[in-house]
Amino acid sequence: MSASISPLAPKSLPEVPPVPGVSFATAEAGIRYKGRTDALLMAFAKGTTVAGVTTRSLCPSAPVEWCREALKKGKARGLVVNSGNANAFTGQKGRESTTLTAEIAARTLGCKPGEIFLASTGVIGEPLDATRFEGVMGEMAGRLEAGPWEAPARAIMTTDTFPKLATAQVPFGKTTVTIAGIAKGAGMIAPDMATMLSFVFTDAPIAAPVLQKLLDKLVVNSFNAVTIDGDTSTSDTLLMFATGAAKDVGAPQVKDDADPVLRPFRKALKEVLNNLAEQVARDGEGARKLVRVHVSGAVSKKSARRIAFSIANSPLVKTAVAGEDANWGRVVMAVGKAGEPADRDRLAISFGDIRVAAEGARDPSYDEGVVSDYMKGDVIDIRVDLGLGKGSDRVLTCDLTKEYVAINGDYRS
Amino acid sequence: MSASISPLAPKSLPEVPPVPGVSFATAEAGIRYKGRTDALLMAFAKGTTVAGVTTRSLCPSAPVEWCREALKKGKARGLVVNSGNANAFTGQKGRESTTLTAEIAARTLGCKPGEIFLASTGVIGEPLDATRFEGVMGEMAGRLEAGPWEAPARAIMTTDTFPKLATAQVPFGKTTVTIAGIAKGAGMIAPDMATMLSFVFTDAPIAAPVLQKLLDKLVVNSFNAVTIDGDTSTSDTLLMFATGAAKDVGAPQVKDDADPVLRPFRKALKEVLNNLAEQVARDGEGARKLVRVHVSGAVSKKSARRIAFSIANSPLVKTAVAGEDANWGRVVMAVGKAGEPADRDRLAISFGDIRVAAEGARDPSYDEGVVSDYMKGDVIDIRVDLGLGKGSDRVLTCDLTKEYVAINGDYRS
Numbered sequence: 001m002s003a004s005i006s007p008l009a010p011k012s013l014p015e016v017p018p019v020p021g022v023s024f025a026t027a028e029a030g031i032r033y034k035g036r037t038d039a040l041l042m043a044f045a046k047g048t049t050v051a052g053v054t055t056r057s058l059c060p061s062a063p064v065e066w067c068r069e070a071l072k073k074g075k076a077r078g079l080v081v082n083s084g085n086a087n088a089f090t091g092q093k094g095r096e097s098t099t100l101t102a103e104i105a106a107r108t109l110g111c112k113p114g115e116i117f118l119a120s121t122g123v124i125g126e127p128l129d130a131t132r133f134e135g136v137m138g139e140m141a142g143r144l145e146a147g148p149w150e151a152p153a154r155a156i157m158t159t160d161t162f163p164k165l166a167t168a169q170v171p172f173g174k175t176t177v178t179i180a181g182i183a184k185g186a187g188m189i190a191p192d193m194a195t196m197l198s199f200v201f202t203d204a205p206i207a208a209p210v211l212q213k214l215l216d217k218l219v220v221n222s223f224n225a226v227t228i229d230g231d232t233s234t235s236d237t238l239l240m241f242a243t244g245a246a247k248d249v250g251a252p253q254v255k256d257d258a259d260p261v262l263r264p265f266r267k268a269l270k271e272v273l274n275n276l277a278e279q280v281a282r283d284g285e286g287a288r289k290l291v292r293v294h295v296s297g298a299v300s301k302k303s304a305r306r307i308a309f310s311i312a313n314s315p316l317v318k319t320a321v322a323g324e325d326a327n328w329g330r331v332v333m334a335v336g337k338a339g340e341p342a343d344r345d346r347l348a349i350s351f352g353d354i355r356v357a358a359e360g361a362r363d364p365s366y367d368e369g370v371v372s373d374y375m376k377g378d379v380i381d382i383r384v385d386l387g388l389g390k391g392s393d394r395v396l397t398c399d400l401t402k403e404y405v406a407i408n409g410d411y412r413s
Numbered sequence: 414m415s416a417s418i419s420p421l422a423p424k425s426l427p428e429v430p431p432v433p434g435v436s437f438a439t440a441e442a443g444i445r446y447k448g449r450t451d452a453l454l455m456a457f458a459k460g461t462t463v464a465g466v467t468t469r470s471l472c473p474s475a476p477v478e479w480c481r482e483a484l485k486k487g488k489a490r491g492l493v494v495n496s497g498n499a500n501a502f503t504g505q506k507g508r509e510s511t512t513l514t515a516e517i518a519a520r521t522l523g524c525k526p527g528e529i530f531l532a533s534t535g536v537i538g539e540p541l542d543a544t545r546f547e548g549v550m551g552e553m554a555g556r557l558e559a560g561p562w563e564a565p566a567r568a569i570m571t572t573d574t575f576p577k578l579a580t581a582q583v584p585f586g587k588t589t590v591t592i593a594g595i596a597k598g599a600g601m602i603a604p605d606m607a608t609m610l611s612f613v614f615t616d617a618p619i620a621a622p623v624l625q626k627l628l629d630k631l632v633v634n635s636f637n638a639v640t641i642d643g644d645t646s647t648s649d650t651l652l653m654f655a656t657g658a659a660k661d662v663g664a665p666q667v668k669d670d671a672d673p674v675l676r677p678f679r680k681a682l683k684e685v686l687n688n689l690a691e692q693v694a695r696d697g698e699g700a701r702k703l704v705r706v707h708v709s710g711a712v713s714k715k716s717a718r719r720i721a722f723s724i725a726n727s728p729l730v731k732t733a734v735a736g737e738d739a740n741w742g743r744v745v746m747a748v749g750k751a752g753e754p755a756d757r758d759r760l761a762i763s764f765g766d767i768r769v770a771a772e773g774a775r776d777p778s779y780d781e782g783v784v785s786d787y788m789k790g791d792v793i794d795i796r797v798d799l800g801l802g803k804g805s806d807r808v809l810t811c812d813l814t815k816e817y818v819a820i821n822g823d824y825r826s
Binding site: 055056057058059060086088089090091092093094123124125126127229231232233234314315316319320322323325328329330332333334335336337338339340341342343344345347357359360361362400401402404405406408409 | 468469470471472473499501502503504505506507536537538539540642644645646647727728729732733735736738741742743745746747748749750751752753754755756757758760770772773774775813814815817818819821822
């Protein structure tokens with residue numbers, strides 16, 4: 001694990017207010033890490049709805065399979081998360097472990113196991129001993145609190161160098177509701193999903209199918225637009241819980257995603273998800289620069305996205321950024337290998353606002369000194385215009401540094 | 414550039430005999446490098462046939478476009494290669510440069526420009542000043558020789574740490590013919606093609622369409638089964654030249670790819686191409702280990718290949734190998750993200766002959782000490798059986814080390 005905090009980390013943690021109907025506690029269960037919290041128990045008020053998006057890996061973890069099943073009912077009373085062990089590729093034992101964990105949590109919180117959601121992150125293939133939770137679960141349940149939010153954000157970290165939080169308060173009918181979100185990421189980050197784990201909470205009373213539609217739409221340009229290394233986790237999970245507690249202060253129940261009451265909420269949720277997704281990119285393993293790849297002029301948005309990811313996943317582009325080298329030749333290479341419609345002689349490439357190449361050749365006004373200065377910054381915008389159509393997209397990544405190799409080449413990270 | 418020779422390099426260079434009808438010279442044209450050869454002129458006897466396979470990049474270099482056009486006629490009298498500048502994404506100037514280079518070479522060798530083949534490797538996007546060749550071309554033509562083969566193999570190197578040569582002598586009817594091949598690779602290596610540049614020569618009299626069929630078939634499991642970083646060059650070119658000089662010693666002219674005379678030749682050519690492709694993987698930028706990924710039990714060969722490349726291109730798998738960590742959890746991850754049919758609970762994974770996982774969980778006999786010892790070797794076999802069908806494949810790659818980042822993160826490599 002990397003000891004030092006990413007230079008791209010936000011300067012300070014946001015102040016996240018309590019979300020009525022949500023309480024939590026963290027503990028040191030000693031699953032893998034020593035001297036830090038690695039277990040999180042969250043409790044939700046009766047009537048809490050839930051929606052979620054999980055990894056598209058064909059080898060999903062046991063907790064992912066558990067959540068997919070539980071999401072069908074759309075009701076939640078609890079969430080148990082651990083770091084240090086992903087409970088992935090653990091066969092029948094993995095399934096037994098998720099069942100046992102949910103049963104312990106359900107007994108502790110007084111609900112059904114199917115109302116408990118589970119997520120695990122860490123090493124793959126090691127059996128997870130669920131009885132470790134048995135010792136801490138009751139103790140955690142005895143000290144559930146509504147804050148501070150930094151605690152759960154820290155408990156779910158693995159190789160993350162900083163806790164990721166975002167929040168918003170937003171009008172909802174005649175009252176105001178709160179959105180709070182936490183995320184962990186760092187490596188093995190690629191769509192779909194980009195984040196390994198993210199949990200978002202609100203006191204707005206929103207029906208589960210409406211929450212699901214909101215998430216499905218907003219994940220596309222947030223978590224699903226981030227790649228660190230092109231490697232997709234078996235465990236990626238985004239869950240959103242709506243306690244409905246704001247009904248007590250007059251918030252209307254929303255059962256239709258066309259309800260105009262949702263408009264400001266949708267916008268705020270989008271910002272929270274985008275913010276968390278950007279924090280994941282800013283904490284990419286070994287990252288020293290945040291890279292935003294913008295593609296325009298493609299034949300479609302889908303084509304633009306594929307080209308953007310071809311650039312964002314290219315080790316040669318990413319090492320060039322690490323070396324502060326505006327090596328647009330490698331960007332051309334990555335466009336060429338994407339397999340999407342492209343015409344070399346119409347391509348234009350810019351770093352920031354500096355156009356370096358146009359019409360199939362170096363820009364006549366190219367000045368290496370100017371672009372080299374630009375490459376020294378923390379945030380690098382790579383812009384590619386294909387000159388073919390109206391499709392555009394933007395994805396986030398980070399540079400590829402020796403630290404990435406060190407973090408992932410150390411014995412069994 | 415890396416100064417030290419890859420630890421995976423062959424212990425000695427093979428003795429490559431002259432190929433009747435082929436002569437060459439190298440020079441220091443000073444295109445980019447100082448104190449080393451960077452230009453190669455080769456001359457072929459009248460009647461030489463040619464076939465080739467070029468990059469599938471949609472942004473090919475000017476020399477690739479030149480070769481594609483020249484290949485239509487299937488006749489060759491000369492080859493000009495330079496290292497240091499790829500003449501890629503150089504627009505109209507790039508086309509002018511290839512035309513001028515071919516004209517100079519044709520004048521020098523007394524043939525048509527369309528019988529000259531061109532290849533360039535090095536930095537992308539810098540205009541290539543073809544007049545640099547003008548000075549050295551006549552001088553090189555004055556000292557064409559049939560050996561030693563190390564000279565052309567060295568002149569085409571960029572970040573390669575050793576010259577790549579392979580050869581065979583093989584019965585052809587009642588006589589014997591020679592095959593000689595050189596290659597350069599190192600980075601920006603992914604199908605299709607895996608190598609940036611490879612040139613193969615024989616004195617066998619084989620018609621161009623037959624040569625083309627041979628190459629198309631044999632490239633699949635040689636150069637197209639290698640990936641270093643998943644990045645596909647704009648310049649990848651494999652050309653094969655057959656001078657037909659062996660006719661003088663009684664070799665039959667082959668115009669049909671079903672001709673039984675070809676059988677031993679095909680086998681020998683396959684070995685030469687596989688040998689060169691493996692050398693490219695052994696010289697992957699920063700490579701410390703050769704990794705062979707074997708996939709079996711897939712629903713088809715195509716599916717097996719996609720899964721094999723998903724593993725071979727995974728930064729997390731490659732950094733784990735660099736760290737001598739048999740992290741099969743990351744192999745599961747890479748299988749899961751490939752998007753090909755896979756059933757977690759039927760997967761079996763071995764490192765070498767040591768089975769580490771089976772039936773969706775760690776192998777009961779798993780012994781970390783034994784597998785850790787295996788990971789210390791130079792050549793790592795990763796075997797994945799999907800348990801679904803009969804599709805199998807094998808691809809080559811190398812580990813991902815800090816040296817890869819250093820090589821590619823240095824300013825404008």
